[in-house]
Amino acid sequence: NAGVTQTPKFQVLKTGQSMTLQCAQDMNHEYMSWYRQDPGMGLRLIHYSVGAGITDQGEVPNGYNVSRSTTEDFPLRLLSAAPSQTSVYFCASKAGTLRAKNIQYFGAGTRLSVL
């Protein structure tokens, strides 16, 4: 069982560069989300999707774009990287919006440094 797979695991960017963080899940989950984790800040929600073709903003969406063309994939794009985006990024998925089973499964994370 692969679960939630994130690539790359590590990335170093220069200010102004763009890149896409990949996230794929093989559990046929409807709901997917991206978080960033910074020291002392816990996890903050960037964007989320309740199904293919549907995305919405979380707490800290500025500087990030997402799309959801398939159920399996939910890439996160940084159009012009800034040092403030240095962080650890986690992708997560869950089966759906059913309240009783709102358990999220996380990927291993992508550690991003922007110089």
Next chain:
Amino acid sequence: SQQGEEDPQALSIQEGENATMNCSYKTSINNLQWYRQNSGRGLVHLILIRSNEREKHSGRLRVTLDTSKKSSSLLITASRAADTASYFCATDAGNQGGKLIFGQGTELSVKP
């Protein structure tokens, strides 16, 4: 802003002791969950407690929920060195597709 605030931020105990972590939140919730994160890894779900439940057990874990005080606690009994990790509470306010809001976490260190 964060929904959940956790206390303490860091906790260091000896193997065999109990560890208690607390979480406070601000708005009404459908459920509250606890997750664990080992260093350098993703989060792993531990336990979910619904808003109409007051206590729940899973192995050495006990979670309580007091909706009148908007608070929850996670108790790990007979701790082991392998329990060393960060622990996060997460709240589901019942809107926006079941979006979870995470607290800042408690860093637990269990010394052998």
